[in-house]
Amino acid sequence: MATRKNIAGTECELVLDGRIDGPAAHELELEVLALAKTGIQSVYVNLSPANFLCSAAIRVLLQHHRQWKAKGKKFVVSRTSPEVDEILDLTGMRDLIVEKP
Amino acid sequence: MKSARKPLDIVLPVTPGLTRAAHARLEAFAEATRLPRKVMFAADTALEELLQNVVDYSGAHEVRLLLSVECGELRLELADDGRPFNPLEVENPDLGLPFELRPEGGLGVFLARKMMDRVGYEHRDGRNRLSLAKTLA
Numbered sequence: 001m002a003t004r005k006n007i008a009g010t011e012c013e014l015v016l017d018g019r020i021d022g023p024a025a026h027e028l029e030l031e032v033l034a035l036a037k038t039g040i041q042s043v044y045v046n047l048s049p050a051n052f053l054c055s056a057a058i059r060v061l062l063q064h065h066r067q068w069k070a071k072g073k074k075f076v077v078s079r080t081s082p083e084v085d086e087i088l089d090l091t092g093m094r095d096l097i098v099e100k101p
Numbered sequence: 102m103k104s105a106r107k108p109l110d111i112v113l114p115v116t117p118g119l120t121r122a123a124h125a126r127l128e129a130f131a132e133a134t135r136l137p138r139k140v141m142f143a144a145d146t147a148l149e150e151l152l153q154n155v156v157d158y159s160g161a162h163e164v165r166l167l168l169s170v171e172c173g174e175l176r177l178e179l180a181d182d183g184r185p186f187n188p189l190e191v192e193n194p195d196l197g198l199p200f201e202l203r204p205e206g207g208l209g210v211f212l213a214r215k216m217m218d219r220v221g222y223e224h225r226d227g228r229n230r231l232s233l234a235k236t237l238a
Contacts, residue, residue: 022120022153052142054149055208062205083142090215091208092196 001050003031010041013078017049025056032064032075043068044078044099053087065097106134108169115161115181120152123166130168136237140175143216143235150209151179151188151231159183159229170237174218177233185224188213188231 001024006013012035020028035043045061047053061077068075076099080088088094109130113122127148131141148166155161161183169176188210194203214220219234 019124021124021149022156023117052145052149054146054153055206055212056153058208059205062203086142087146087212090212091194092203096200096203 001027003027005035007040010039011044012040012042013044013046015046015049019052020047020050020057021052021054022056025054025060028057029060032060036064036068040073042074044076046079047077047084048079048081050081051083053084055091058087058091058093061097062093106170108167110165110167112163112165114163115156115159115183117156119156119164120149123148123152123164126166127168134170136170136175140235140237144175144177144233146216147213147220147233148177148179150213154186154188154209155179155181155183159186161229173238174234174236177217177231179231179233180228182228186229187222187224189220189222 001020002017004015004017006015014031014035016028018024032043043064064075077088077097078099080098085094088098109126111126113119124145127141127145130136131144136144152164155164159181161181163182165178165180167176167178191207191210193211194207213233217233217235219232221232223230
C-alpha cells in the first residue's frame with residue numbers, strides 16, 4: 001500500500017493505493033492516529049486506487065469513523081474502486097462509512 | 102498446457118509476513134494457470150482472512166498450502182498445527198444491525214465463506230484442515 005495526503009486547511013484527503021492487507025491496515029491505523037493529533041477536522045479516505053481491502057482495514061475505517069464522529073469531526077470514505085465496492089457491499093459497510101455524493 | 106495445471110504444495114512458517122508470502126505464491130499460481138480475475142480475487146480474499154487468523158490467534162508454527170485446479174474449480178487446502186479452531190462454527194455477523202450496534206470485527210471468516218463456493222473443515226492428526234473451492238466458470 002502507498003499512501004498520499006492532500007491537506008487543505010483542516011481537511012485531508014488520504015489516498016490509499018494498492019493492496020490494503022493486514023500489515024497495511026496496521027500502517028493505516030498509525031497514519032490515522034497521527035492525523036488525529038493534528039488540527040485536521042475532516043478526513044476523506046480515497047480508496048479509488050486500492051485493489052484489495054481486508055477485514056482488518058474495514059475495522060480501522062469503522063472504528064475511526066465512529067471515534068472522529070464522537071468528537072464532532074469527520075472521517076469518511078469518499079471514493080472507492082470496484083474491488084473495494086465488492087468487499088464493502090458484501091460486509092454491508094458501504095452505507096456506514098462511505099459518504100454519499 | 103498440462104504443466105501449467107501442476108498443483109502448488111508448500112509449507113510456510115507462521116510469521117507476521119505469512120499472508121504476503123501466501124499472496125505472492127497465489128499470484129504466481131494464478132498467472133501460470135490463467136485463473137479468471139474473479140476467482141483470483143475470491144481466493145486472495147479468503148487466504149488473507151483465514152491466514153491472518155492463523156497468525157493472530159492459532160499459535161501455529163507452520164501452514165501447509167495446497168493449490169490446484171481440478172474439475173473446473175480452484176481448490177485450496179490449508180493445514181496448520183495450531184489450536185483447534187473451526188471457522189464454520191463462527192456465527193455470521195448481523196448485517197441488518199443499526200450503525201451504533203455494528204461490531205467492528207468478526208468480518209474475516211464471513212468474507213472468506215462468502216467469497217468461496219465451498220468451505221470445509223476437519224481437525225485431524227493434530228492439524229486444522231480447511232478445504233475451499235471456487236468454480237472457474
